[in-house]
Amino acid sequence: MRGLEYRGILRADGPIVIAENRENVGFSELVRVRDRSGQYRLGRVVDLSQQAVAIQLFSENTGISIEDAWVEYLEKPLTFRVGEGIVGRIFNGLGEPIDGYPPIMSSDLRDINGRPINPSARVYPRDFIQTGISAIDGMNTLIRGQKLPIFSGNGLPHNRLAAQIVRQAKVLRGESQFAIVFAGMGIKYDVARFFIDSFEKSGVLARVVMFLSLADSPSIERLVTPRTALTAAEYLAYEKNMHVLVVMTDMTNYCEALREVSAARNEVPSRKGYPGYLYSDLASLYERAGKIEGCEGSITQLPILSMPNDDISHPIPDLTGYITEGQIVLERELAQRGIYPPIAGLPSLSRLMKDGIGEGMTREDHRDLAAQLFLAYAYVKTVRDLAAIIGEEELSDRDKVFLNFGDRFEREFLAQGEFENRSIEQTLDLGWKMLSILPESELVRIPPRFIEKYLPHEAAAASTAGATAPAPSAPAPKEL
Amino acid sequence: MSTGSITRISGPVVYAQGLADAGLYDVVKVGAAGLIGEIIKLKGDQATIQIYEDNTLMRVGEPVECLHRPLSVALGPGLIGSIYDGIQRPLPVLKGVSGPFLAPGLAGEPLDSRKEWHFVPSISVGDPIAPGVVFGTIRETKSIEHRLIFDASVQASTAAYVAPEGDYTISATLVGASDGRTYGAVSYWPVRTPRRFKEKLVTREPLVTGLRVIDVLFPIAKGGSAAVPGGFGTGKTMTQHAIAKWCDADIIVYIGCGERGNEMTEVLTEFPTLIDPRTGRSLMERTILIANTSNMPVAAREVSIYTGITIAEYYRDMGYHVAVMADSTSRWAEALRELSGRLEEMPAEEGFPAYLPTRLAEFYERGGMVTTLEGKRGSVTIIGAVSPPGGDFSEPVTQHTKRFIRCFWALDRDLANARHYPAISWNDSYSEYTEDLVASWDAIDPAWVTLRTKAMEILKKERRLADIVRLIGPDALPDEQRLILLTADMIKDGFLQQNSFDRIDMYCAPPKQTLLLTCILTFHELAEQAIQNGSPLLTISALPIREKIVRLKSSLENERVQEGQAVIQEIRAAFAQLGTAAQGVISA
Structure with a gap:
């Protein structure tokens, strides 16, 4: 009951505190624990029986004693106070303002766990977002209402990429209010500062809601941070009709915290010690992206996660990839060759791309062009493997052309400046320019009518720098 | 109906006491909110229950009501075109109740109880009632006729009343049995029990x-x-x-x-x-x-x-x-x-x-x-x-x-x-x-078995050759083997790969399937001969007909598959020409 504290607990074990069940506590109820120095900590009920209550604390547990602990049950789940005033503010992971300004004036409290969206109330996302980045717009298009994570590794420029996306993202048709929700989990102060500066420079800081649970905050707080952030996002999107872009970094830290709590609760682990419900738990965050019927707003998620040891089959990226609608994968090898953004051509994917591009949305040739680029680039990888063994000189003429295509594709199409903003037409035309390196008969994924319309003819195979001879293929018949 | 009370809550698993007469997998309504759950373990009067909904703020001591029936689905006209959650609650109806987000404790009738269906009886008074007897039909959609059949759980008896042809809701009695039971268009079946068949x-x-x-x-x-x-x-x-x-x-x-x-x-x-x-x-x-x-x-x-x-x-x-x-x-x-x-x-x-x-x-x-x-x-x-x-x-x-x-x-x-x-x-x-x-494929195209075997064989060979190519490059292979690589590529691009966004290619009817493969394999066969006769692979792969074959999947409509025969003629013609040209070179 609010205002009533019970003295003493039964056990303290890591982030889990066991107390006697002395009033009729509710499952998942918010709990406040006061220690001997008068410091308060928040927690939530994770298991309860007639005799005892298990409480999971959201903060570190130093100084909790068996005798001198006071437990107060707050009769509500963990909530976040929403109101229009949240935009432009900075909160900690639990949703308390940390920017030195007064608390939010509102009586509107929201359960941070949210509720699942009824699948029949969803609106299928179709609006193309132009990020100005060719590798994304052309090959892995971002759609409004999508959840598209960035799979990165330590030392790769995922933060710069995320900042560039936030800076440049725009929708081609129709404008409406937008907001950015930023959730920082276990990140360093520098990273948070980088984002704040970047938001400030691009003039959007006043539209950003920040939730920061930095590396020095208790790890358990990270379990709450994304939920608080998404509660704010849902409020802005579905009640204030804003288009909300949620940047969550770093999801790996979130999962580590989940594993820590799971271990403390003696749960049966599945892969690499992560709990068996890691998938469901991540889904309860990622699935909060989308669009719903009867509402203008949308939530687009851009979670960032660093793959431990660059391993994409590690449970965190693996389960994330199973839930999200694609992934942008950063590749160390590209980064080392100085290519920015180092977006890996093949493992990156946007699942919603297929319905958000094409005639009336981007351009009629977009889908086939992308398919052809993927096919050709995949073959480049095979040729490179071969060249590594037999040497470039021994390659067939056809393979040499592909090798040349691969290099130019990476240096001209994938690579671009951090402040370079390419329109979708520029991106697609550049794609065609790359394809013109290849003999026309290789373009099997593109219908002839698009080849005729868009392929720049003058720049054909002759311009290829390293090729010794033109490709030995006859021109394609046009009458198909 | 027995009522127990909650003793422990651990996420979606809840323990309750006072349910001695409950059965395993019986449905229970848990807590003040009446959340749907299922009994998955029994020990004395202690029951372990899994709950199908979010149970935030549920408390120890709240009531648990046992419904004494296993979790069942409602079966009847109106299922087609519906969208349900895991326990057959109609999601569009729930949307009307709680808005775009799902709240715990919602209920909704799986089948629309107000809609009237046109019932045509197929038994008359005095006919036997037994499992497998069709007692009427309802046209559920233009293409689906919903046949109302007594399921395996009915008691054998005879029909004392049969509703005349007309429009009825699903709650109406359509058949009355002589033992006093009544039957409508809806029946229930426990989800974990397979339905019977002969x-x-x-x-x-x-x-x-x-x-x-x-x-x-x-x-x-x-x-x-x-x-x-x-x-x-x-x-x-x-x-x-x-x-x-x-x-x-x-x-x-x-x-x-x-x-x-x-x-x-x-x-x-x-x-x-x-x-x-x-x-x-x-x-x-x-x-x-x-x-x-x-x-x-x-x-x-x-x-x-x-x-x-x-x-x-x-x-x-x-x-x-x-x-x-x-x-x-x-x-x-x-x-x-x-x-x-x-x-x-x-x-x-x-x-x-x-x-x-x-x-x-x-x-x-x-x-x-x-x-x-x-x-x-x-x-x-x-x-x-x-x-x-x-x-x-x-x-x-x-x-x-x-x-x-x-x-x-x-x-x-x-x-x-x-x-x-x-x-x-x-x-x-x-x-x-x-x-x-x-046997079934023989009826569509007797060549299916041969085509299939041939295609698999080429793909198998290609896989072996690919290992070699990875080490020494394709140029070191003789033309016969490079042809295998070429044909395998054609099979991959022109047959196996299918574009689900292409209006023509998204669905490929069986006759077109065998036709496409016939084209590719005819090409392969003729190319083999041509190589034996001295034509270099380069000229073969440069034949315009090759690209046409690869693109055939998205240029030839299912209904016009007979036009594909012309393509086979074209292939033959192309190789015949190649043969003459080669001969010309030799004689010159």
Whole structure:
């Protein structure tokens, strides 16, 4: 009951505190624990029986004693106070303002766990977002209402990429209010500062809601941070009709915290010690992206996660990839060759791309062009493997052309400046320019009518720098 | 009705006392909010319950009411075109109650009780009532006739009253038995119990999917079972969607089990706009959706699979061919694991409970071709997606699933990376139905067996050669072997790869399937001869006809497949010309 504290607990074990069940506590109820120095900590009920209550604390547990602990049950789940005033503010992971300004004036409290969206109330996302980045717009298009994570590794420029996306993202048709929700989990102060500066420079800081649970905050707080952030996002999107872009970094830290709590609760682990419900738990965050019927707003998620040891089959990226609608994968090898953004051509994917591009949305040739680029680039990888063994000189003429295509594709199409903003037409035309390196008969994924319309003819195979001879293929018949 | 009280709450698992007369798997209403749950363990008067909804703020001591019946689905007209959650609550109705978000404790009638259906009786007073007797029909959609059949649970008796032909709601009494029982259009069946049939049959009819790689290389039979395993992004859902759209089943039950919400929305927005090539009606008029997405309660995810398969069996019993898409069985297995963990059971492999293989076997065995109680033939085909962690097929769910299915469509990461969809690997996949289906395919094209064998042979050879090429490059190979590489590429690009966005290519009818392969293999045969006669491979690969063959899949419409014969003539002509040219060179 609010205002009533019970003295003493039964056990303290890591982030889990066991107390006697002395009033009729509710499952998942918010709990406040006061220690001997008068410091308060928040927690939530994770298991309860007639005799005892298990409480999971959201903060570190130093100084909790068996005798001198006071437990107060707050009769509500963990909530976040929403109101229009949240935009432009900075909160900690639990949703308390940390920017030195007064608390939010509102009586509107929201359960941070949210509720699942009824699948029949969803609106299928179709609006193309132009990020100005060719590798994304052309090959892995971002759609409004999508959840598209960035799979990165330590030392790769995922933060710069995320900042560039936030800076440049725009929708081609129709404008409406937008907001950015930023959730920082276990990140360093520098990273948070980088984002704040970047938001400030691009003039959007006043539209950003920040939730920061930095590396020095208790790890358990990270379990709450994304939920608080998404509660704010849902409020802005579905009640204030804003288009909300949620940047969550770093999801790996979130999962580590989940594993820590799971271990403390003696749960049966599945892969690499992560709990068996890691998938469901991540889904309860990622699935909060989308669009719903009867509402203008949308939530687009851009979670960032660093793959431990660059391993994409590690449970965190693996389960994330199973839930999200694609992934942008950063590749160390590209980064080392100085290519920015180092977006890996093949493992990156946007699942919603297929319905958000094409005639009336981007351009009629977009889908086939992308398919052809993927096919050709995949073959480049095979040729490179071969060249590594037999040497470039021994390659067939056809393979040499592909090798040349691969290099130019990476240096001209994938690579671009951090402040370079390419329109979708520029991106697609550049794609065609790359394809013109290849003999026309290789373009099997593109219908002839698009080849005729868009392929720049003058720049054909002759311009290829390293090729010794033109490709030995006859021109394609046009009458198909 | 007995009432107990909650003694312990551990996530979706709740313990209660005072339920001594409850039965295992009985439905209970838990707590003040009346959340739906199911009893999964009994010990004395202590019951362990799994709850299908979010139980935040539930308290110890709240009441638990046992309904003394197992979890059942309502079966009757109106199922087609519906979308339900895992425990058959109609999602559009819930939307009307609680808005776009799902709140716990909601209830909704699975079938519209106000809608009137036109009932035509097929028995009269004095006729026997027994399992398998058809007592009337209702036209559910333009193409589906809903046959009302007494199920295996009815007591034998005779009809004392039969409603005359007319419009009735589902709650109306249509048949009154002499023992006083009444029967309407709706019946109930416990989800965990397979529905009865007369006998199981060996299945020899193909389920034509319109996907060439499946129909020709790894075909599935009606009543068969298949697994589609693949890492994320390899196109499990895309493959399932494509099969759900174009396969020649009468009814599709699509179970979205622990997957993305937007995928369900995609089906809901796309299917009504697509036309079934067989009936000319919208695809939604043969589809039933069960949506328990990844963020919906995990216990309901566990049961959603059973809800779906029970509905499928219900239509099978009317003599229809039903295809069930279960996307994804791995999420279902994970739900089992999560609940098992909460029950503090001893885990077997990777934390999965020891009864995982049993449950998988039970599920896949509910598929099959049967003679129904009424004596008709009906089938349930099960196609289950499997999501192995890290794309590693040696994990428990994939391995156990392999024991209970006969068709394995392994999705390949490299193919998916090259955007070769469907990314079904021709090296790792298999179908045990091939032999059984030869007779049926003979009726479509007697050359099917030869074509198939030939194509597989070329792909096999190519794989061996690819290993060599990887070491020494293709130029070191003789022309005969390089032709294998060329033909294999043609098979891959012109046959196996299928564009689901291309209006013509998205669905490929069987005659066109064999035609495309005939073209490619004719080319191969003639090219072999030409090489023997001294033509270099370079001139052969430069023949314009080669590109035309590769593009034929998206230029030739299914209805105009006979025009393809002209292409075969063209191929012959091209090679004849090549022969003359070569001869000219030699004589000169």
